[in-house]
Amino acid sequence: MSTPSAAQSAAQPAAKSAAQPARRGPYAKSRQRRESIVAAAYAVFAAHGYRGGSLQDVADKVGMSQTSLLHYFPSKRDLLLAVLHQRDTITQDGTPRDPEQTLADAVVRQARFNETVPGVIELYTVLCAESVTDNHPGLEYFTERYERLRRSYLRAFTALADEGRLRPGVDPGRAAASLIALWDGIQTQWLMAPERIDMAGCLRDYLDLVVLPA
Amino acid sequence: MSTPSAAQSAAQPAAKSAAQPARRGPYAKSRQRRESIVAAAYAVFAAHGYRGGSLQDVADKVGMSQTSLLHYFPSKRDLLLAVLHQRDTITQDGTPRDPEQTLADAVVRQARFNETVPGVIELYTVLCAESVTDNHPGLEYFTERYERLRRSYLRAFTALADEGRLRPGVDPGRAAASLIALWDGIQTQWLMAPERIDMAGCLRDYLDLVVLPA
DNA sequence: GTCAAATTCGAGTAACCACTCAATTTTTAT
DNA sequence: ATAAAAATTGAGTGGTTACTCGAATTTGAC
Numbered sequence: 001m002s003t004p005s006a007a008q009s010a011a012q013p014a015a016k017s018a019a020q021p022a023r024r025g026p027y028a029k030s031r032q033r034r035e036s037i038v039a040a041a042y043a044v045f046a047a048h049g050y051r052g053g054s055l056q057d058v059a060d061k062v063g064m065s066q067t068s069l070l071h072y073f074p075s076k077r078d079l080l081l082a083v084l085h086q087r088d089t090i091t092q093d094g095t096p097r098d099p100e101q102t103l104a105d106a107v108v109r110q111a112r113f114n115e116t117v118p119g120v121i122e123l124y125t126v127l128c129a130e131s132v133t134d135n136h137p138g139l140e141y142f143t144e145r146y147e148r149l150r151r152s153y154l155r156a157f158t159a160l161a162d163e164g165r166l167r168p169g170v171d172p173g174r175a176a177a178s179l180i181a182l183w184d185g186i187q188t189q190w191l192m193a194p195e196r197i198d199m200a201g202c203l204r205d206y207l208d209l210v211v212l213p214a
Numbered sequence: 215m216s217t218p219s220a221a222q223s224a225a226q227p228a229a230k231s232a233a234q235p236a237r238r239g240p241y242a243k244s245r246q247r248r249e250s251i252v253a254a255a256y257a258v259f260a261a262h263g264y265r266g267g268s269l270q271d272v273a274d275k276v277g278m279s280q281t282s283l284l285h286y287f288p289s290k291r292d293l294l295l296a297v298l299h300q301r302d303t304i305t306q307d308g309t310p311r312d313p314e315q316t317l318a319d320a321v322v323r324q325a326r327f328n329e330t331v332p333g334v335i336e337l338y339t340v341l342c343a344e345s346v347t348d349n350h351p352g353l354e355y356f357t358e359r360y361e362r363l364r365r366s367y368l369r370a371f372t373a374l375a376d377e378g379r380l381r382p383g384v385d386p387g388r389a390a391a392s393l394i395a396l397w398d399g400i401q402t403q404w405l406m407a408p409e410r411i412d413m414a415g416c417l418r419d420y421l422d423l424v425v426l427p428a
Numbered sequence: 429g430t431c432a433a434a435t436t437c438g439a440g441t442a443a444c445c446a447c448t449c450a451a452t453t454t455t456t457a458t
Numbered sequence: 459a460t461a462a463a464a465a466t467t468g469a470g471t472g473g474t475t476a477c478t479c480g481a482a483t484t485t486g487a488c
Binding site for chain 1: 261262263265266336339340342343344346347348353356357360361364381383384385388389391392394395396397398399400402403405406407411412415416419420422423424
């Protein structure tokens with residue numbers, strides 16, 4: 001309060017009348033730089049987890065100093081959140097499903113796609129479980145993701161039930177949680193024995209059991 | 215198996231003829247001490263993971279110095295393996311199922327039991343996913359556990375199929391992997407929202423879908 | 429070209445890590 | 459009681475951690 005000049009931080013290019021700090025914004029290559037940092041952090045966290053991966057590992061991978069890295073992401077926590085957001089972008093997590101596609105086709109297609117993207121499944125599996133440990137900055141992301149996903153599949157199963165296409169006796173709410181659980185769990189087994197586990201097949205089997213043909 | 219030197223713990227009082235080092239074996243309270251260390255490590259790894267939990271944390275919890283702890287478990291890795299073995303003991307993992315019980319009853323019963331044991335599900339979920347990260351000493355334990363469990367459930371589903379009690383179209387191998395996956399995955403969701411997730415209910419639902427009534 | 433903001437980094441910090449070593453204290457078989 | 463093994467520990471070892479600070483360099487709007 002005693003230093004009113006420092007309190008003015010919002011940059012409005014029109015309002016440069018008074019004695020403003022005159023922020024200039026990031027330089028041209030800044031965006032690419034941030035992206036390459038996130039990509040490196042993505043790989044490091046996928047391979048070692050959040051606690052097991054260090055900022056130095058990430059900086060080395062990008063080819064910059066750890067200090068410069070902290071200029072872009074002021075804490076390891078911020079970097080993790082950027083990586084999780086990047087995962088959403090890659091997998092289009094949270095994007096509504098194409099209404100032309102059946103639920104089963106959409107799930108199977110996504111499962112097959114994820115299999116081809118190096119590191120996505122490692123990153124998701126490792127960080128998700130790690131996030132339930134004490135004081136993990138990823139917990140909120142994963143709890144919210146689960147709630148959103150369960151709501152989404154609940155809606156899908158309820159719609160199918162209304163058409164009479166849900167197998168009698170199946171509870172849409174538990175089926176939603178179960179589908180997500182099956183997907184998560186089969187990914188863990190796939191990571192340990194990729195040639196022995198048919199992720200898409202297991203998901204297809206489950207959905208064929210739960211939803212009746214049109 | 216491959217470390218016979220460490221396996222020499224059984225005291226043979228008869229073989230003290232030559233110039234032997236005259237091992238005396240552990241003292242009376244040693245066994246309890248080891249058990250309390252494993253219990254503390256169990257809690258620490260469940261709450262923080264393997265990489266996130268430190269030997270100092272464990273030593274503090276037991277009330278001994280970190281150096282003394284290392285007298286009982288010469289490395290953090292050894293401590294982890296002891297904790298994983300302890301988990302098997304608690305959950306009776308690897309113990310054959312009571313033949314009087316149906317598969318579904320056994321699974322549901324075990325799921326309900328695990329829910330009541332503090333830390334088991336945290337420990338399992340956190341360490342299992344962490345074990346797929348680089349150079350994690352738990353990987354072998356979990357891969358072998360998955361192979362053993364899949365074989366076990368494959369046998370159970372195959373037996374049911376022979377009785378004509380497997381729903382037509384269900385593949386016993388994929389069903390075995392799927393049952394384990396569902397179980398693992400539902401535990402993760404339960405950890406994040408225990409009051410919203412019915413683990414036993416989801417497992418029961420799945421088995422009711424897959425196996426037909428007698 | 430000027431000049432301030434954006435970017436970069438070397439050098440620290442204080443804390444923590446798993447683990448070692450040498451020495452002391454405690455137990456227990458004799 | 460004695461003596462030797464088992465148990466315990468304080469003090470270190472070399473390493474890593476996330477993060478800070480101050481200063482130098484690079485950029486780009488004017």
